[in-house]
Amino acid sequence: MKTELTVNGVSRDLDLDPRVTLLDALRHHLHMTGTKKGCDHGQCGACTVLVNGRRINSCLTLAVMHEGDQVETVESLGSPEAPNPLQEAFISCDGFQCGYCTPGQLMSATAMLEEAKEGWPSHVSESLSNPGTLSDAEIAERMSGNLCRCSAYPGIRQAIARTQGDAGGKS
Amino acid sequence: MNDRFKMDEAQPRLLDSTGQGIIGTEMDRPDGRLKVCGAAPYAAEFAADRMAHGVLVRATVSKGRVLALNDESIREMPGFLGLFHDGTMLRNSAQGMAGEAPVQPGLRVDYHGQSVAVVVAETFEQARDAAQQLAVRFEAAEEVEVDPETAEAIELDEDSSEQFGDLEAAMAEAVHTVDSVYTTPGHVSAAMEPHASLAEWHEGNLSLHGSYQMLRFNKKELADSLGVDADRVRILAPFVGGGFGSKLGIGAEAVAAAVAARELDRPVRVVMARQQVFDCVLRRTETRQRLRLAADEDGRLSGVGHEDRISQLPEESFGEPTATATHFMYGGKNRLYRKEIARIHRTPSGSVRAPGEAVGMLGLEGAMDELAEVCGIDPVELRLRNIPDTHPETGKPYSSRSLAECLKQGASQFGWENRPAAGSRREGQWYIGCGVASAARSNSLVRADARVTLSADGAIVETDLTDIGTGSYAILTQIAAEMLGLPASKVTTRLGDTDLPGASGSGGSFGAGSTGSAVFLAAKKIRARLAEKLGCDVDSLTLKDGVARGGNVEKPLRDLCVEPICEEAGITAGKLGDDYEQASFGAHFAEVAVHADSGEVRVRRMLGVFAAGRILNVKTARSQCIGGMVWGIGSALMEELGHDPRTGHIITRDLANYHIASNADVPLIDVHFIEERDDQSNPIQSKAIGELSISGAGAAVVNAIYNACGVRIRAFPATPDKVVAGLEALGL
Ligand code: FES
Ligand code: FES
DSSP states (O other), rough: OOEEETTTTTEEEEETTTTTTTIIIIIIOOOTTTSOOSSSSSSSSSTEEEEETTTEEEGSSSSGGTTTOOOEOOGGOOSSSOHHHHHHHHHHTTSSSSOSSHOOOOOOOHHHHHOOOOOOOOTTTTSOOOOOOHHHHHHHTTTTSSSSTTTOOOHHHHHHHHHHTTTTTTO | OOOOOEEOOOOOOGGGGSSOOOOOOOOOOOTTHHHTTTOOOOGGGOTTTOEEEEEEEOSSSSSSSEEEOOOGGTSSTTTTTEEOOOOOOOOSSOTOOSSSSOOOOEEEEEEETOEEEEEEESHHHHHHHHHHHHOOEEEEEOOOOOOTTTOOOOOOGGGGEESSHHHHHHHHHOOOEEEEEEEOOOBOOOOOOOOOOEEEETTEEEEEEEOOOHHHHHHHHHHHHHHSSGGGGGEEOOSSSOOOOTTTOOOOHHHHHHHHHHHHHEEEEOOOOHHHHHHHHHHOOEEEEEEEEEEEETOOOOOOOOOOOEEEEETTOOOOTTTTTHHHHOOOOOOEEEEEEEESSSSOOOOOOSSTHHHHHHHHHHHHHHHHHHHTTTTHHHHHHOOOOOOOTTTTOBSOHHHHHHHHHHHHHHTTGGOOOOOOOTTTTTEEEEEEEEEEEEEOOOOOOEEEEEEEEEEEEOOOOOOSSSHHHHHHHHHHHHHHTOOOOGEEESSSBBBBBOOOSOOOOOOHHHHHHHHHHHHHHHHHHHHHTTTSOOOHHHHHEEEETTTTEEHHHHHSSSSEEEEEEEEEEEOOOOOOOOEEEEEEEEEEEEETTOOOEEEEEEEEEEEOOSBBHHHHHHHHHHHHOOOOOOOOHOOOOOOOOOTTOOOOOOOSSOEEEEEEGOOOEEEEOOOOOOOTOOOOOOOTTTTTTTTHHHHHHHHHHHHHHHHHOOSSSSOHHHHHHHHHHTTO
């Protein structure tokens, strides 16, 4: 099936078996292997990408369902020569070990910070209308869809908190 | 290499006198930028022309035979290329450091979930569909034992069963005793990257991109499995998405990919689905442990007993060394060990992070907490009182052991003296309590070789060690930079390729100490060559920021290596490994909240203090420790393999059913290191760290539950149902 996707701002034409997930389309048809497959069942978050600005598990959706959609992957954040502030913070806080869950964590965090800015509450928010600057508990809760078996959770949260601070946070 | 350095004598602490100042620092991982940009390639991410895709097919009986397996049902499916099930298929992954093929049972099935074939097609989707449509007929044995508790085939492991003195008499005479049974369920490594292999043959030579921990051994295992010469096999694993034991030995997907690629004469990639990783990669055995402690009125131990039952498939050699730490942790003259192995038909067991200590210390450190309670002695003080002067069984000295310092410093930093009396602190619906446990992990030195080349551009470190997240790229870079007086940016470390000198592999927490020493020794040889060129004594040589000084001469390093200087070195265990008891030590402190109605347990604070000789990089070492402590939380509260009681097959075979800790389960963990050098362990004075921090961690959490609400959980994990039942039994 022919499908057109915009990936990291570039329009891509694909001709795919309808069974190909968005994740496999990225990894194995567009050869953008930054996005990872940890479970292929929506249970780990390693495959998190943004579709039209929202974070989703790309293993749980078929590529052909995304005709015309805007997809953003880890490759859009920064390059090894010029990582973005969140990526820099992950490095300096050691928010990873093996690095396999990391692209998913980064994409999830990127979208999560936007969600918070838009005022979305979480399960641990004290107020439904104004979560304010994200506390550690808020970040932990909002990032719990992304598993990390190396268990770099404290570093991940510190990196996100630091970036939130750098960006002026959100009151 | 035949002039490997043998660790027979303590070595000078050279890394304390080199002047670069990079060793031990919080240096960022040199591989970090690639990882955060998604630019670090893992095994399944290499591509090859004309690559075909394979999907494994599993057995659905627990014991029996494949009766009919042919491609009739799938031959006509689009893209189908082949079905392979010759006698080379692996029953299960090789055990760590096997260096030879694991069992290749042909058509015999030994457990439900065993890989019996691989289906190959043009695309992954076609192969997956064909593998699902494939009709396989099995003959199932009528009687099959799948439960270690009821199994009749119980073997006594003589090598692990021994006694010193008379434990029964010590128990009878003791003022205080503990006699408790602890159980731990099966666990899995669940590394985030599923096992994946891409095999390509070229003129009879196999090149395999794989996700493995110990390439020097994996190469031999793969070659032996395929019946080819090891020289014809090359394995590449520059990045590995976690291992934790699951990638120690060659696995079913590697051999399947290699066989299919050979038959089809084109590259084949086989990636295990997450469920297949659960099915056919080794799990950690469940254990049943009886702990007996006998003590005098001051809580000093006169006897220790640790008996356990584990399970394993018939013919599989590995046996979880549950009581490892019990042998050397605490004193007491009368000691007894007895190990039983239930031979059952479940996915076979093997090494999962800290085999032995990870589960054995849940039992031991829980029992110590019980002893503290019956003696009326503070649990930290009880442990301090029972630290023996020398190994209580062999009389050997400890190479270095800062257990007391870890306990004391941890207690003070955690605020242990404010610990409430059991069941006395309540905040709303939550009971609050604190727990402690010691940590220990055996240290060892494994043969390792490395090559270092110094040229005008900087240095290159080469060895087939892997970095499975442990920080190998960082610490080897630091060792070379420190020894050669270069900024880390001038050192390039190349890993994960069997064409490079053979390393120890990443396993058993010996990677950094063993392979780090090989790098150190190769760089030391370069230092000697530089001193010669400079015309000074090597002892007076200083190398710093690319400048060499010695005698009265000073020269830029690059002038001394216009011709690159290349040295290889190797290390192997020696006399000191036998003469000293070598282990790393630590202490865990946890504060938990237990919900009075739901039984939910939240870990609110956790602190670990560790002593593991020289810390090569504080940042990566801390991450290792945090990782282990989080695994401790997992084993205390949620991790549990479930098996179908009829077939033994794993029913929690994905990440929705096998629960590992997520962000919300984990507090911001505090980790501290005690300054230590171990002169007996290796020439860089470091010790095991990767697995140290899981050892005992879960016990601190469960001991904290007891302190919070008076419920003693001895059947891990402490899930809400057990906590609620405990509260009800106490009338709460
Ligand atoms: S790979 Fe998509 S959630 Fe795990
Ligand atoms: S860094 Fe290894 S799984 Fe997260």
